[in-house]
Amino acid sequence: xxxxxxxxxxxxxxxxxPDEGMEASWEYVSRLARRSEALGFxxxxxxxLNLNDIKGPDAPALDAWTTAAALAAVTERLELMxxxxxxxxxxxxxxxxAANIDHISRGRLTLNVVSSWWAEEARQYGVEFDRHDARYAxxxxxxxxxxxxxxxxRFSFAGKYYRVxxxxxxxxxxxxxRPRIYAGGESEAAKGLIAGACDAYLMHGDPPERIAAKVAxxxxxxxxxxxxxxxxxxxxxxxxxxxAEAARREVARITDVRQSAAGYSNYQDWIANTQLEQRVxxxxxxxxxxxxxxxxxxxxxxxxxxxxxxxxxxxxxxxLQFSPQHEEMERFAEEVVPLVRCQARETALGxx
Numbered sequence: 220x221x222x223x224x225x226x227x228x229x230x231x232x233x234x235x236x237p238d239e240g241m242e243a244s245w246e247y248v249s250r251l252a253r254r255s256e257a258l259g260f261x262x263x264x265x266x267x268l269n270l271n272d273i274k275g276p277d278a279p280a281l282d283a284w285t286t287a288a289a290l291a292a293v294t295e296r297l298e299l300m301x302x303x304x305x306x307x308x309x310x311x312x313x314x315x316x317a318a319n320i321d322h323i324s325r326g327r328l329t330l331n332v333v334s335s336w337w338a339e340e341a342r343q344y345g346v347e348f349d350r351h352d353a354r355y356a357x358x359x360x361x362x363x364x365x366x367x368x369x370x371x372x373r374f375s376f377a378g379k380y381y382r383v384x385x386x387x388x389x390x391x392x393x394x395x396x397r398p399r400i401y402a403g404g405e406s407e408a409a410k411g412l413i414a415g416a417c418d419a420y421l422m423h424g425d426p427p428e429r430i431a432a433k434v435a436x437x438x439x440x441x442x443x444x445x446x447x448x449x450x451x452x453x454x455x456x457x458x459x460x461x462x463a464e465a466a467r468r469e470v471a472r473i474t475d476v477r478q479s480a481a482g483y484s485n486y487q488d489w490i491a492n493t494q495l496e497q498r499v500x501x502x503x504x505x506x507x508x509x510x511x512x513x514x515x516x517x518x519x520x521x522x523x524x525x526x527x528x529x530x531x532x533x534x535x536x537x538x539l540q541f542s543p544q545h546e547e548m549e550r551f552a553e554e555v556v557p558l559v560r561c562q563a564r565e566t567a568l569g570x571x
Contacts, residue, residue: 220526220559221536223262223300223452224255224548225507228281229273232456232540233473234505240543243271243279245289251545252290256297258552263290264331264538267302270340273507284316291324299324300401302331305357306346310364311383318369318392326393331401331421334358334409355408356380362400362416369397401452414440419450421538424513427528434533452536453529456510459522459550466517473542474505510540523558530563 225232226248231239241247252263267283270276287301299320303313321328334354335341341348349357360378367374368388376383392398402413403421413420420437422430434451441449460466513529515522515537526537541547 220530220534220563221261222259222556223264223298223536223538224260224544225454225538225540226252226263226265226286227544228266228283228286229268229271230278230280231273231542231544232507232510233542234273235475236473236542237274241545243281245281245286248281248286249290249293251548252294252297254545255548256294258548259556260297260548260552262298262300262329262536262538264300265290265302267304267307267333268337268340269307269344270337272337276339284320287328288320288323291320291327294324294327296327298327298329300329300331302333304333304335305361306335306341306349306354307344308361310361310381311368311386311388313361314365314368315388317365317398318388318390321392321394321398322390328392328394329399329401331403332358332362332417333402334404351406352408355404355406355412358402359412359416362412366397399450410437410440413437414449415444415446417449419452419536421452422454424454424456424509424511426512426514427525427532427534430529430534431532438533450535451533452538453513453534454508454510454538454540455513455515456506456540457522457547457551457555458516459519459547459555461518463517463521470511470516474511507540515539519554519558522555523562526555526559527562 227241228243228248230243231241233239255263265283265287268280271278271280283301287299290297290299301320317328317330335348338348357380360380363378364376364381364383367376368386369392373385373387374383375385399419400417401419401421402409402417403423404410404413414437422433430453437449437451458466458469460469514525529537539551541551
């Protein structure tokens with residue numbers, strides 16, 4: 220199992236807690252990223268929204284791409300998974316920028332391709348907003364251009380959304396055959412695109428048995444296409460406490476979201492512009508990406524057991540959220556990760 224975390228570019232993950240002690244600033248996230256390497260974390264996901272989805276649109280939010288480029292220069296080992304939304308980034312230019320960051324990081328850049336859902340953000344920033352299936356059609360062309368620019372000495376493409384002619388991109392990315400492409404989504408359009416054009420599938424939080432079914436589905440789709448196996452990651456929000464009762468109290472505190480919460484209008488927009496496999500309640504939405512549904516809540520022993528269940532379901536990467544991020548990542552690295560490693564070794568020995 221690889222352990223990753225969401226970089227707190229929005230100042231936190233809780234929609235009903237105004238100040239989580241993790242400000243949206245370069246000082247905070249750069250210190251956090253450097254410390255995470257020392258703690259043994261493998262990946263950080265730098266989410267991309269120009270408005271703050273968590274604390275409300277008026278709150279600060281860091282830019283994903285410039286933050287990732289800066290982190291590339293001050294970290295040594297951490298995989299930098301930067302989110303990219305095709306409607307906000309012309310593909311040939313994005314391919315150039317990504318290749319440059321890949322060189323700065325010496326091959327540590329990966330991309331999380333996200334089809335935009337926030338209509339109001341697009342309106343404010345003067346960006347075209349596609350409806351659901353059109354977004355995935357655009358993303359398919361976007362991926363074709365980016366991959367072609369990275370691979371070919373000169374590349375041309377003519378599609379519905381994008382056109383490039385005899386384009387040169389040098390230097391090529393360090394990562395070969397290309398930087399890894401992650402994507403998520405639960406609609407048929409999303410799963411079809413991911414199976415055919417991406418390298419890894421990222422899933423919202425869900426119990427291991429639901430995740431196992433999703434992994435099996437995408438593996439079957441991939442096999443039918445005759446492509447190399449996908450990798451699989453899951454989002455999760457961690458609440459690690461000495462007792463189960465203390466963990467339950469924290470869950471109650473962070474899910475007490477009312478309709479006056481700053482992020483409530485964003486919740487309505489998100490529901491209207493996504494196609495999910497299950498209804499998401501306002502309480503689920505209080506923590507982003509259905510993180511609590513992963514069940515990483517309780518004592519260190521219980522959380523470690525749950526992580527092993529995800530590993531058995533086919534998950535290779537956990538993308539975790541914590542609050543407050545720095546302090547709870549320290550606790551997780553000290554109290555949970557050693558138990559996971561120990562259980563994994565015991566499982567491996569039992570299989571021999």
